[in-house]
Amino acid sequence: GDAGVLENLVANTAYLKAQQMDRSELRRRRLSLSLPKPKSLRSQDAVVKQYESLCEQQPIGKRLFHQFLTSDPKYMAAARFLEELKDWHYAEGVSRNFTQKKIINMFSQAGSRSFLSFLTGNGAEALENLSEDNFEEVIGTIKEATTEFLKGKPFLEYLESPFYYKFLQWKEYEKQNISDKYFYEFRILGKGGFGEVCAVQVKHTGQMYACKKLHKRCLKKKGGEQLVLLEKHILEKVNSPFIVNLAYAYENKTHLCLVIDLMNGGDLKFHIYDLGSRGLRMDRIVYYSAQITCGLLHLHSMDITYRDMKPENVLLDSKGQCCLSDLGLAVELPNGKTVCQKAGTIGYMAPEILKQEYYRTSVDWWALGCSIYEMVAARLPFKDFREKVQTSELTRRTLEDNVKFEHKNFNEPTKDIITRFLKKKTDYRLGCNRTGDDPRKHAFFKNINFHRLEVGLVEPPWVPKSNVVYVKDMSDFKDISEEEDVNLDAKDEKFFKEFSTGAVPIRWQKEMIDTGVFDDLNCFQINGHGYETAKS
Ligand code: ADP
Ligand code: MG
Ligand code: MG
Helix, strand or coil, X not given: CHHHHHHHHHHHHHHHHHHCCCHHHHHHHCCCCCCCCCCHHHHHHHCCCCHHHHHHHCHHHHHHHHHHHHCCHHHHHHHHHHHHHHHHHHCCHHHHHHHHHHHHHHHCCCCCCCCCCCCCHHHHHHHHHCCCCCHHHHHXXXXXXXXXXXXXXXXXXXXXXXXXXXXXXXXXXXXXXXXHHHEEEEEEEEEECCEEEEEEEECCCCCEEEEEEEEXXXXXXXXXXXXXXXXXXXXXHCCCCCECCEEEEEECCCEEEEEEECCCCCEHHHHHHCCCCCCCCHHHHHHHHHHHHHHHXXXXXXXXXXXXXXXXXXXXXXXXXXXXXXXXXXXXXXXXCCECCCCCCCCCCCHHHHCCCCECCHHHHHHHHHHHHHHHHCCECCECCCCCCCHHHHHHHHHHCCCCCCCCCCCHHHHHHHHHHCCCCHHHCCCCCCCCCCHHHCHHHCCCCHHHHHCCCCCCCCCCCCCCCCCCCHHHHCCCCCCCCCCCCHHHHHHHHHHCCEECXXXXXXXXXXXXXXXXXXXXXXXXXXXXXXXX
16 A cells, blocks of 8 residues: 555665765764774784784785885885785786786886895795796796795784784774664565565664574574574685675574675566566676676585575675575585585476485586576576476476577577586586586686686676665565564573674674775874884
8 A cells, every 4th residue: 555655665765875875974973983902912812823814814904914014114015016916917908018017127126126125045036037928927936935925024023013903903893792783774675584684784884784684483493593503604604705795693682683795786586587678688697607606616615515506596786796695505515525415496406406316516507507598588498487387397307308599699608608507417517527627718708807807897787776776665575474482492592692703804894994994993093002103
């Protein structure tokens, strides 16, 4: 009725407005914010002093280490060299040549101010011989030698510097307790097996997220605790721009909450079927498939099989880039382990699953083949759109039939990559051979520069409109499930506590940087611990 339409409009307006909040309003909200002191030496010990984690993986750590290096003339050249090298790595065409020349002039000439004079042995030799002809072969050695150098004395000095003290303050802040009060809540975005997913916003940073709420009693009744813990564990472990990030895990009285990157551009199924013309434009299909491929390769590199690859589980962000989401079926298979459990969605399941054979990551490539087919033809390889077909018949077709390409939009490279992903025998399937057949090298992806794609430098072919909510109306989510009549005991409470680990470091630190909180709070002051004010 009218009330429903109005309710939907109001909810959408609030949701869209939150996403366009201006900087000054945010500044006002966090005027009173300040960094805590690290608690005693014990908390310092809790931060494992590993170079990779402290200076490369954690975004705030990386920033502060860089600030430390550039504040010291001895280490300035090394810091600038690594920066320039990064630019070169992602540059294309003329600008790649230009950066290459610049690197040679700046860092390899003994007379230059930024000469890498600290290098010895192999590194120094490589630097001396560096030229435009051997650049690609030699530069790796120089980079490694530079990193080795930084891991030594500079790193130890950093650990004694005010920059590292600042890092410990941020780590202390990161450990704060998270509750409902930390967020504003907006409209519902979807419904899952254990509760709803809502849009939320962190009050003091303005960062938007999706909050997947898991009803505690419902979890217990359905025996979903271990599954949810596994989903959380895998979400926490992965770190790829093509897989949704977990930012916080916390609890309130009734729910466990997983706070995940907000994907406000809708899922690919919605884009294939619900926006007028069926199917997607080829440039979009190639782009999404490339990002999905990177996401799958990331999972597989960690011995994780996704098992639920399908357009419905691929969500678009506000820029039009896509991510894999819903890792509830993902399984860890370390040390060559295999499983034979039947899992996945009907229509996307590989022959080896249907035959209940042992499998590993091969099933994801099959499902990607099905998904590319669906993006082109708006139907599955073995099931027409809205066709009612029995599971046994679908299984038979999957095991026996050859895939047909009747839709006019299939071109040669697309047919070829799909055919290779849909090989019934995993030995012949693209992505599954031990001889390292890399799907990224297929002609279907010839226009994609994967280096640039990985760091978000390839423009998305389609961008969601900022004034559109790519979600079904509120009224479509109305059927609220009833309270479950189970009692929670001490054991359950213990489980909920263990689940509620608060902020996830890498994602949280990224939020602090992206929203400007890091810059706002990072000015160096005399801090009562005997440190000098750092040069700004
Ligand atoms: P379940 O594992 O219970 O199926 P999902 O993780 O698939 O739960 O989430 C349920 C629905 O919520 C999804 O189908 C999607 O519509 C929506 N949703 C989930 N995660 C996000 C997100 N990060 N951003 C936007 N919407 C989301
Ligand atoms: Mg789901
Ligand atoms: Mg799930």
